[in-house]
Amino acid sequence: MTALKGSLRNRFLLSLCAVLCLALLALVAIARFQIMPILLEDEEAYASAELDRIERALGAELNHMRRMVEDWAHWDDTYDFVQGLQPQYVDSNLYESTLETLDLEMMVFLDASNEPYWVVGYNEHGEFVSCPGSMPPCDWASASIAFLSRYVAQGLDDATHTWLLAAPELAMAGLSPIHQSHQETPATGWLAMVRPLSEPWIEQLRDTTGIELELSPVPVPAQESAAQILDRTSPTHMTANRLIPALPSSHALRIDAALPRQRYQASLETFRFALYWTSGVLIATLLMVLWLLERMVLSPLRQLATFTQSLHQEAAPPAMPVSLLARHDEIGTLSREFSNLLDHQRRQSDLLRDLTLHDPLTGVANRRLFDQRLTELLDHSGTHQGHAAMMIDIDHFKLYNDHYGHQAGDVCLVTLAQHMEAQLEPRGFLVARTGGEEFSVLLPNTSEDEALRLARELLEAIEALGLDHETSPTSCNVTVSIGIATLQANTMEPGDLMRAADQALYRAKASGRNRAATYRALDTTFGPTTTLDS
Ligand SMILES: Nc1nc2c(ncn2[C@@H]2O[C@H](COP(=O)(O)OP(=O)(O)OP(=O)(O)O)[C@@H](O)[C@H]2O)c(=O)[nH]1
Numbered sequence: 001m002t003a004l005k006g007s008l009r010n011r012f013l014l015s016l017c018a019v020l021c022l023a024l025l026a027l028v029a030i031a032r033f034q035i036m037p038i039l040l041e042d043e044e045a046y047a048s049a050e051l052d053r054i055e056r057a058l059g060a061e062l063n064h065m066r067r068m069v070e071d072w073a074h075w076d077d078t079y080d081f082v083q084g085l086q087p088q089y090v091d092s093n094l095y096e097s098t099l100e101t102l103d104l105e106m107m108v109f110l111d112a113s114n115e116p117y118w119v120v121g122y123n124e125h126g127e128f129v130s131c132p133g134s135m136p137p138c139d140w141a142s143a144s145i146a147f148l149s150r151y152v153a154q155g156l157d158d159a160t161h162t163w164l165l166a167a168p169e170l171a172m173a174g175l176s177p178i179h180q181s182h183q184e185t186p187a188t189g190w191l192a193m194v195r196p197l198s199e200p201w202i203e204q205l206r207d208t209t210g211i212e213l214e215l216s217p218v219p220v221p222a223q224e225s226a227a228q229i230l231d232r233t234s235p236t237h238m239t240a241n242r243l244i245p246a247l248p249s250s251h252a253l254r255i256d257a258a259l260p261r262q263r264y265q266a267s268l269e270t271f272r273f274a275l276y277w278t279s280g281v282l283i284a285t286l287l288m289v290l291w292l293l294e295r296m297v298l299s300p301l302r303q304l305a306t307f308t309q310s311l312h313q314e315a316a317p318p319a320m321p322v323s324l325l326a327r328h329d330e331i332g333t334l335s336r337e338f339s340n341l342l343d344h345q346r347r348q349s350d351l352l353r354d355l356t357l358h359d360p361l362t363g364v365a366n367r368r369l370f371d372q373r374l375t376e377l378l379d380h381s382g383t384h385q386g387h388a389a390m391m392i393d394i395d396h397f398k399l400y401n402d403h404y405g406h407q408a409g410d411v412c413l414v415t416l417a418q419h420m421e422a423q424l425e426p427r428g429f430l431v432a433r434t435g436g437e438e439f440s441v442l443l444p445n446t447s448e449d450e451a452l453r454l455a456r457e458l459l460e461a462i463e464a465l466g467l468d469h470e471t472s473p474t475s476c477n478v479t480v481s482i483g484i485a486t487l488q489a490n491t492m493e494p495g496d497l498m499r500a501a502d503q504a505l506y507r508a509k510a511s512g513r514n515r516a517a518t519y520r521a522l523d524t525t526f527g528p529t530t531t532l533d534s
Contacts, residue, residue, distance in 0.1 A: 116149075161174070229241050390455060
């Protein structure tokens with residue numbers, strides 16, 4: 001976990017994944033709590049509208065029944081017939097084809113006293129029967145006649161009535177008072193027509209509405225009708241049912257409609273399509289953000305971090321990557337500033353190292369650098385033999401200072417140092433100021449004879465500089481004495497070498513100055529004075 005958090009890229013990746021998950025969760029929640037309820041509500045509205053359509057179709061049939069029963073009831077012949085004035089009415093009008101044409105099961109004529117005057121219809125065997133009253137052979141109609149008579153007896157207003165009947169069978173009934181067509185006379189009876197809601201009739205209703213429906217009677221009180229129930233039986237189909245008022249009042253007529261769920265499916269498909277695309281675009285956007293972040297920020301930052309790590313890990317630190325320095329954004333500014341800071345710090349370090357390793361007056365190496373180089377030489381050469389060193393001391397420098405002043409003494413020191421450096425350093429020798437008026441020279445891979453020859457050249461050159469030294473007992477010019485030592489054995493240490501050179505210098509001084517002496521033997525080939533024994 002710490003490793004994951006340790007990388008900015010991983011942290012961004014984790015954060016973006018969390019954002020993605022939250023966004024997807026939000027989408028799912030929106031789908032579940034916002035979209036789906038709307039779709040289901042829309043589906044319920046659709047089912048309700050379809051049931052309304054069926055109800056309107058039933059209403060249209062009832063209206064048709066109303067007009068039909070009204071036409072017959074307001075016909076003068078019917079008026080006369082019920083009063084017994086039209087004996088030929090039955091033969092002329094009430095034959096089997098009349099019922100077939102009107103699609104009726106039964107017609108009942110009630111007289112003014114609410115008694116059955118004539119009945120025509122099909123009995124329980126489907127035989128056409130026409131007879132006065134409900135006596136045999138029309139006794140099969142007595143239940144229906146009793147039912148109608150009871151309604152009329154309850155005090156129906158003088159208007160045409162239509163009903164859906166749930167019992168004793170599924171049917172549609174119309175009841176109209178029998179009047180004369182153009183005269184305002186009281187009704188002389190009632191005409192009832194009953195049409196069975198048979199399977200062929202329902203099939204016709206299906207064709208009319210285009211809805212797969214069923215009608216069935218249910219024993220439910222009328223006040224509970226108009227309820228609507230939706231049952232989603234499968235993802236593609238549902239059934240909707242509604243109870244509508246019917247007679248008798250203990251029953252209701254139930255409409256069952258099998259409806260397709262096309263609208264719901266289409267809406268769902270559209271929503272899913274939008275959801276998939278939204279999710280896809282969201283994921284693609286986040287990946288793009290991550291890629292841009294990686295490319296624009298994380299990768300350069302990693303480069304910068306790798307560079308800063310390499311600064312203290314590698315012996316020769318690399319330069320700042322050019323790609324970082326060339327950037328024009330904040331990372332570029334940071335890189336350039338860091339690079340400038342690094343350069344400044346390197347310069348300061350170089351300056352500091354220079355100050356600690358060089359003599360501030362003459363600019364040549366100091367004792368620290370001389371000792372360092374001598375140790376390195378002995379450590380890396382594998383042998384302590386074949387190297388030499390010189391110790392150089394200005395002759396009678398106290399007298400020089402006393403005569404010319406300390407400042408002139410400084411100038412003399414600088415002149416000699418720079419001259420020796422110019423002579424020796426190009427040949428790979430190191431000149432160092434190791435004391436007040438004392439210099440040392442490191443001569444790697446130099447034999448004693450070679451060192452002696454170099455010393456002689458140096459003595460000549462310094463005297464040839466012609467620096468006045470009026471008070472010197474040795475010469476009228478500034479001269480130096482040189483002590484030379486060479487490493488004779490592997491056991492010899494750097495300190496031993498310089499002690500030997502010091503002793504040789506002591507001997508050169510003691511033997512008259514302005515001359516060179518080796519540790520083993522005094523050089524007598526140069527200088528005005530004679531030699532001393534070694
Ligand atoms: N001007 C100047 N003089 C220095 C400096 N360092 C040391 N001296 C002087 O160098 C002189 C060295 O004197 P001594 O050690 O007595 O030796 P000498 O007079 O050179 O005599 P010999 O070495 O025996 O030939 C002293 O007077 C120091 O003050 C310096 O940085 N500048």
